[in-house]
Amino acid sequence: MKVIKFGGSSLASAEQLTKVLNIVKSDATRKFVVVSAPGKRDDSDTKVTDALIAYYKAYKNGDDVSENQNWIIARYQSICDELGIPGTVMANIAADIKALASLPIADNAFLYDTFLAAGENNNAKLIAEYFSENGIKAKYIHPQDAGIIVTPEPGNAQLLQSSYEKINYLNDLEETLVIPGFFGVTEKGQICTFSRGGSDITGSIVAAGVHADLYENFTDVDGIFAAHPGIVDNPASIAELTYKEMRELAYAGFSVLHDEALLPAYRASVPLVIKNTNNPSHPGTKIVAKRAMTGNPVVGIAGDGDFVSLNISKYLMNREIGFGRKVLQILENLGIRFEHMPTGIDDMSVIMRNRYLTKQIEKSVIQNLTESLAPDELYFEKNLSILMIVGEDMNEHIGVTARAAKALANAGINIEMLSQGSSEVSVMFIVKSNQEKSAIKALYQEFF
Ligand SMILES: Nc1ncnc2c1ncn2[C@@H]1O[C@H](COP(=O)(O)OP(=O)(O)O)[C@@H](O)[C@H]1O
């Protein structure tokens, strides 16, 4: 049996849903269908999830929410009308969207998550009905009934391990199950979402839970390209990637698959494939435990912006036992996670994502580190991007980093920092964000 997940781009309109119906119908083993909220119909459009965020903000501010409600309801309505889906479903969806504006605001840590989850939840109801009307014996199933029980961390839910056993019972149901992605339910029954893009995570969890033969993730491109298609023209498409390679690429900006979506499938040994709803006969990209090496040491080049480096220098730092621990302890006390930590003899840099910092947190970091470690120099460096060249075959090739560094030098790009883990699956370069795109282009030209 297969788990098949459709992203928002595949569910944005009636035209897209017709393709989805045909894809599900064409293979009787596609039994578990995980769906996102309707995405953008074109570049200028708004994702339903983003419209729900605007609705939430208006509601919280005490503003008039009728325009927000009407816009969201109209999105579903136009899909229902075009597909001829019975009005009872639409009435249910409209009531659900409106009811959000009667939820308590005070002491409700899960209010934002409840708003956002409505996008996928209502879409799943709509799609189950559409399937049922068109020859598929389908059933909508809420994550609570599917056994997707998560930790109570708003916007960052993690699945409880005990959920897998419950999810496995879905195998006993005979219908094609339509499951909303992106959220689970806490043990106390609160709606709690994964981080943005998290429907990919639901797909992987269900695939692991039901022990699927394959997790098919349908999107709007022919699989995964060796570089972001918005940066490199016509990038090469990748036939096969290992889980490790995909994890590195997803972390560093290949937004086509959420980086947390690999682990459940990987642990359960379920292979993944990324395919195109608009071109389903294309084989797409397979993600597997082991792949045949192609001769090119680099399989993909990713880049992600908005990183910050906390730079710390102190003469004779290397002789001060516990220096690194104290730095990390201070960050931990302030609830800051770090991404990388390149070091020199007398200096260390801690790379973090800017979105986790506020002016107040930055001030506390500087104050605590100054008091505790009396560094010679201490400052935040902003507007940095990380670039990763990724490939499991890199450790069999000499000179990959040299080639990358030369390509960057020839393009006039300064490498701010450089780091390579011992597993040699990737090499990371840090550059100024305004050079990120030209750096990706230069690296792509060198390796492809
Ligand atoms: N290396 C890459 N290969 C393919 N697509 C990529 C890559 N990097 C970024 N993308 C982008 O990811 C998009 C698909 O992901 P996403 O927007 O999450 O789709 P969905 O709505 O189907 O979940 C593509 O349209 C493409 O622009």
Ligand SMILES: N[C@@H](CC(=O)OP(=O)(O)O)C(=O)O
């Ligand atoms: N709709 C949610 C979750 C998601 O995974 O969406 P998509 O599959 O369209 O990336 C979001 O926008 O974050």
